[in-house]
Amino acid sequence: MSLFIYNSLGRTKEKFEPLHPGIVTMYVCGPTVYGHAHLGHAKSYVSFDVVVRWLRHSGYRVKHVQNITDVGHLTDDADEGEDKISKQARLEKTDPMEISQFYTRSFYEDMDRLEVQRPNIAPNAAGHIPEQIDLIEQLIKTGHAYAVNGNVYFSVESFPEYGKLSGRTDQEALQSGARVEVRSEKRHLSDFALWKKAEEGHLMKWSSPWSIGYPGWHLECSAMSMKYLGETIDIHGGGMENKFPHHDCEIAQSESVTGKPYVRFWMHNNMVTVNGIKMGKSLKNFVNLKDLFNIFDPIVIRFFILQSHYRSQLDFSDGAIRASQSGLEKLQETYKRLVTAPTYSGHLPYEELTKVKLTLQTLEFDKKIKEALNDDFNTPIAISVIFEFIKNVNSVLDEHGKLQEQTAYSAITFLETYAGEVLGILKSREGLMATEGRYGGKIIDEVMNVLLDLRAEARKNKDFALSDKIRDQLLEAGIEIKDTKEGASWSKKSAT
Amino acid sequence: MSLFIYNSLGRTKEKFEPLHPGIVTMYVCGPTVYGHAHLGHAKSYVSFDVVVRWLRHSGYRVKHVQNITDVGHLTDDADEGEDKISKQARLEKTDPMEISQFYTRSFYEDMDRLEVQRPNIAPNAAGHIPEQIDLIEQLIKTGHAYAVNGNVYFSVESFPEYGKLSGRTDQEALQSGARVEVRSEKRHLSDFALWKKAEEGHLMKWSSPWSIGYPGWHLECSAMSMKYLGETIDIHGGGMENKFPHHDCEIAQSESVTGKPYVRFWMHNNMVTVNGIKMGKSLKNFVNLKDLFNIFDPIVIRFFILQSHYRSQLDFSDGAIRASQSGLEKLQETYKRLVTAPTYSGHLPYEELTKVKLTLQTLEFDKKIKEALNDDFNTPIAISVIFEFIKNVNSVLDEHGKLQEQTAYSAITFLETYAGEVLGILKSREGLMATEGRYGGKIIDEVMNVLLDLRAEARKNKDFALSDKIRDQLLEAGIEIKDTKEGASWSKKSAT
Numbered sequence: 001m002s003l004f005i006y007n008s009l010g011r012t013k014e015k016f017e018p019l020h021p022g023i024v025t026m027y028v029c030g031p032t033v034y035g036h037a038h039l040g041h042a043k044s045y046v047s048f049d050v051v052v053r054w055l056r057h058s059g060y061r062v063k064h065v066q067n068i069t070d071v072g073h074l075t076d077d078a079d080e081g082e083d084k085i086s087k088q089a090r091l092e093k094t095d096p097m098e099i100s101q102f103y104t105r106s107f108y109e110d111m112d113r114l115e116v117q118r119p120n121i122a123p124n125a126a127g128h129i130p131e132q133i134d135l136i137e138q139l140i141k142t143g144h145a146y147a148v149n150g151n152v153y154f155s156v157e158s159f160p161e162y163g164k165l166s167g168r169t170d171q172e173a174l175q176s177g178a179r180v181e182v183r184s185e186k187r188h189l190s191d192f193a194l195w196k197k198a199e200e201g202h203l204m205k206w207s208s209p210w211s212i213g214y215p216g217w218h219l220e221c222s223a224m225s226m227k228y229l230g231e232t233i234d235i236h237g238g239g240m241e242n243k244f245p246h247h248d249c250e251i252a253q254s255e256s257v258t259g260k261p262y263v264r265f266w267m268h269n270n271m272v273t274v275n276g277i278k279m280g281k282s283l284k285n286f287v288n289l290k291d292l293f294n295i296f297d298p299i300v301i302r303f304f305i306l307q308s309h310y311r312s313q314l315d316f317s318d319g320a321i322r323a324s325q326s327g328l329e330k331l332q333e334t335y336k337r338l339v340t341a342p343t344y345s346g347h348l349p350y351e352e353l354t355k356v357k358l359t360l361q362t363l364e365f366d367k368k369i370k371e372a373l374n375d376d377f378n379t380p381i382a383i384s385v386i387f388e389f390i391k392n393v394n395s396v397l398d399e400h401g402k403l404q405e406q407t408a409y410s411a412i413t414f415l416e417t418y419a420g421e422v423l424g425i426l427k428s429r430e431g432l433m434a435t436e437g438r439y440g441g442k443i444i445d446e447v448m449n450v451l452l453d454l455r456a457e458a459r460k461n462k463d464f465a466l467s468d469k470i471r472d473q474l475l476e477a478g479i480e481i482k483d484t485k486e487g488a489s490w491s492k493k494s495a496t
Numbered sequence: 497m498s499l500f501i502y503n504s505l506g507r508t509k510e511k512f513e514p515l516h517p518g519i520v521t522m523y524v525c526g527p528t529v530y531g532h533a534h535l536g537h538a539k540s541y542v543s544f545d546v547v548v549r550w551l552r553h554s555g556y557r558v559k560h561v562q563n564i565t566d567v568g569h570l571t572d573d574a575d576e577g578e579d580k581i582s583k584q585a586r587l588e589k590t591d592p593m594e595i596s597q598f599y600t601r602s603f604y605e606d607m608d609r610l611e612v613q614r615p616n617i618a619p620n621a622a623g624h625i626p627e628q629i630d631l632i633e634q635l636i637k638t639g640h641a642y643a644v645n646g647n648v649y650f651s652v653e654s655f656p657e658y659g660k661l662s663g664r665t666d667q668e669a670l671q672s673g674a675r676v677e678v679r680s681e682k683r684h685l686s687d688f689a690l691w692k693k694a695e696e697g698h699l700m701k702w703s704s705p706w707s708i709g710y711p712g713w714h715l716e717c718s719a720m721s722m723k724y725l726g727e728t729i730d731i732h733g734g735g736m737e738n739k740f741p742h743h744d745c746e747i748a749q750s751e752s753v754t755g756k757p758y759v760r761f762w763m764h765n766n767m768v769t770v771n772g773i774k775m776g777k778s779l780k781n782f783v784n785l786k787d788l789f790n791i792f793d794p795i796v797i798r799f800f801i802l803q804s805h806y807r808s809q810l811d812f813s814d815g816a817i818r819a820s821q822s823g824l825e826k827l828q829e830t831y832k833r834l835v836t837a838p839t840y841s842g843h844l845p846y847e848e849l850t851k852v853k854l855t856l857q858t859l860e861f862d863k864k865i866k867e868a869l870n871d872d873f874n875t876p877i878a879i880s881v882i883f884e885f886i887k888n889v890n891s892v893l894d895e896h897g898k899l900q901e902q903t904a905y906s907a908i909t910f911l912e913t914y915a916g917e918v919l920g921i922l923k924s925r926e927g928l929m930a931t932e933g934r935y936g937g938k939i940i941d942e943v944m945n946v947l948l949d950l951r952a953e954a955r956k957n958k959d960f961a962l963s964d965k966i967r968d969q970l971l972e973a974g975i976e977i978k979d980t981k982e983g984a985s986w987s988k989k990s991a992t
Contacts, residue, residue: 120594127623443973447943447975450970474943
């Protein structure tokens with residue numbers, strides 16, 4: 001079964017094969033670290049995390065580089081405005097480097113909680129000044145860039161394919177640089193800065209052949225991608241808002257120097273809306289992840305994100321997340337039920353056996369979910385396959401109360417592989433047992449067993465006063481007891 | 497009360513005052529990130545963490561910079577051998593940058609677990625190549641360095657005070673560079689490399705005016721300390737094994753260029769021995785922190801480290817750590833007992849009141865512990881003050897079973913301030929309640945209350961069969977019940 005990826009360059013699904021057999025080189029645009037991460041970051045990095053996980057599960061060694069932008073990203077895309085990190089440093093009355101390291105750490109904290117695997121290498125722009133200066137020198141040498149008044153610009157006219165990714169090859173693209181102030185020193189309105197001379201009071205600056213200054217934002221990704229992954233990489237990911245100008249500029253800078261394709265597969269994730277409205281600074285409707293994690297388990301947010309496709313818009317609303325939450329609880333409960341279900345190693349009578357086997361059909365589900373993930377990482381379909389699967393697990397367990405050993409093993413493996421390893425939405429067995437949220441950990445299990453045994457014995461002895469008392473007092477302590485055919489079970493009362 | 501710090505430069509305790517009122521600039525030599533951290537790292541960073549915490553508690557704003565060495569640290573100190581990170585990258589078949597980022601992350605994981613506060617800025621050497629090249633250029637310009645065959649060396653003869661920190665100003669110091677191979681291109685045996693030309697196959701290298709190469713190890717600390725903290729800093733910390741050559745080289749590089757004192761207070765922590773023997777690569781007796789954390793709670797290790805002074809050797813042995821563990825448990829238990837102790841707001845009869853007040857004497861203890869910490873951060877004495885204090889708390893509680901509100905408040909504040917905020921060895925109230933290790937969190941408390949109530953009632957009704965059964969079954973589940981005058985209490989049986 002082959003993997004097909006929607007390539008933004010060409011706008012069609014293409015069969016994926018890496019340039020070098022067995023190894024996938026992948027670069028994802030990382031955050032500009034001047035504030036805490038929001039839901040838009042989560043959508044992007046959770047999406048690409050599943051890409052990495054699925055490629056690794058499929059047997060590839062993935063070399064995943066994701067940068068940290070800590071210099072050069074101006075408040076305005078058209079080479080004007082203030083450096084975003086310096087601005088924040090001034091607000092917080094500290095050094096830009098302290099700001100960028102603080103928010104870098106905050107970013108990874110949030111990503112760790114979302115179960116996003118760390119990139120293999122996370123290079124920062126300010127730590128790669130020599131590499132960026134080298135690239136500028138090569139661009140000047142090959143006639144693709146020019147220095148003027150201490151600034152260096154890329155000449156878009158020197159690269160006829162400029163705009164090929166976004167499709168803005170016409171005047172629209174070539175003039176979009178003009179939307180604020182026209183720098184008369186540019187030869188063409190759309191030329192973009194590779195190096196900027198530091199103005200008075202600018203905090204982050206370095207020596208260069210042209211001026212004491214700092215690199216343009218687009219430059220870092222070309223320099224660091226080529227340093228760590230080579231001149232042509234397999235996959236480049238990022239948010240669709242970065243297609244133009246950022247990614248088209250990356251292509252221009254890199255291909256002008258190497259004469260080779262910079263990226264084989266371009267992948268772009270769609271954006272997040274809040275109650276139907278685009279998230280934006282001016283609208284002040286950014287959903288901060290740390291705030292969200294105060295209300296919802298991060299794994300619920302991850303699950304919520306993966307319930308829509310990475311190329312679809314994700315609409316945030318409280319109701320939508322609550323729906324995800326109860327869906328996820330169902331998954332966790334089924335998983336817990338499965339790992340604790342009684343099994344038997346012998347055979348059921350033929351008729352029953354057939355029924356059980358036919359109902360679970362793990363291999364069938366395995367095929368379906370692989371198809372979904374190989375079809376441009378279709379996580380919503382993959383999730384629907386998992387839910388169909390757990391529905392069957394539950395109905396088998398409801399009917400038979402137990403599972404044949406081998407069937408149980410396959411079913412557990414199925415969930416741990418796809419919901420766990422690939423999608424990252426399943427709490428591990430250990431995690432599930434130790435979680436303080438819903439289940440109280442091992443000690444509590446043992447203590448509850450003592451209590452439930454006492455109560456069972458009281459009921460057997462028809463001492464209903466005692467058994468009711470136990471039930472009532474537990475209820476007061478926030479624990480509900482449910483009596484079933486197989487005995488009593490307990491759960492923490494949900495907060496009201 | 498003034499703070500006195502033992503200054504390795506001058507070898508005497510000096511009264512500490514920062515250069516700029518209210519702000520302390522502090523640089524601590526960070527790890528070379530090519531392997532997991534060991535107990536030696538823990539000793540150093542826990543020690544300097546208390547320095548930072550005490551300075552902050554004393555009202556200073558501390559700007560704490562701690563570097564990450566990810567390039568240039570060779571396997572041999574005398575400018576020969578292989579780069580430690582490149583060597584590890586070859587062993588692990590990956591990029592040096594992936595190695596250094598992996599072990600950087602591992603380092604902070606361990607430090608976080610040891611409750612070591614993160615530095616304000618943690619710059620890495622490979623991310624500060626331009627700054628290092630700038631410094632070399634200034635050293636060449638001022639006649640303190642010379643280039644030869646693409647290498648640049650610092651000329652120790654140009655800096656007559658070379659060796660002033662370690663005291664090795666004689667032939668011993670000036671010749672120690674000679675202990676492996678004599679580079680004939682050096683003008684003096686003790687000259688040390690600022691820049692090295694990359695040999696064939698060298699992985700980490702950058703363009704420079706002298707060659708494609710990499711910086712010498714000593715250079716980064718001078719360049720990054722001066723970049724982020726200024727030409728003269730208040731405190732520079734590090735392990736005593738770094739006094740020579742590393743710190744003497746830093747002084748030479750920095751003071752040659754600025755003509756100003758580089759560091760006002762040099763602080764060096766002593767080393768770790770294992771059962772009396774020095775920890776060392778060749779002896780293969782390094783105690784890896786991750787291994788240690790599998791056996792002991794990291795906070796026990798922190799406590800163990802602080803039980804000896806930072807300038808004393810710390811001898812690791814299983815027995816010593818177990819002694820720390822039971823000491824720390826006593827502290828945590830007393831703290832828990834204190835925050836849950838019944839209080840009264842009124843007055844006791846005069847006689848009793850006097851006794852209670854005299855016995856606690858929080859202000860006296862406060863003065864004693866401040867004296868200890870202001871005397872060159874004497875943590876073992878500070879800890880002995882805390883233990884004297886908790887002994888008194890326990891004896892008051894044993895005798896009276898309750899505390900006057902204000903007394904309880906002062907006692908809690910004392911522990912939270914010194915054992916918590918300053919020494920970092922006290923689990924927070926929340927942490928203590930939620931800990932799975934010893935106490936099982938809130939749900940377990942409530943469920944245990946239900947069980948203990950049942951048992952108390954059974955005993956009242958002389959139903960000893962039931963009460964014994966509850967006790968026995970809990971014991972089987974690993975929980976011990978203790979009957980006291982004030983009722984039953986429970987604790988988790990320690991593992992045997």
